[in-house]
Amino acid sequence: MKAKVDQDACIGCGLCPSIAPEVFEMRDDGKAHVIGDEVPQNAENDAKEAEGSCPVNAITTE
Numbered sequence: 001m002k003a004k005v006d007q008d009a010c011i012g013c014g015l016c017p018s019i020a021p022e023v024f025e026m027r028d029d030g031k032a033h034v035i036g037d038e039v040p041q042n043a044e045n046d047a048k049e050a051e052g053s054c055p056v057n058a059i060t061t062e
């Protein structure tokens with residue numbers, strides 16, 4: 001699975017790294033970024049939960 005954060009949409013609420021710390025991290029630009037290329041298998045559910053929880057729907061997984 002891959003995850004993406006739409007950098008234009010992200011408002012930096014910080015929710016996704018708190019739900020899925022293996023998948024998302026906040027960077028100096030105040031936005032969430034995806035860690036690495038592939039979502040680790042054991043973090044796929046967390047990534048999906050973060051996708052559903054983002055208040056501005058900035059996250060997509062596929």
Ligand code: F3S
Nearest residue numbers: 010011014016032054
């Ligand atoms: Fe940004 Fe949504 Fe995460 S606003 S910090 S991508 S939960």
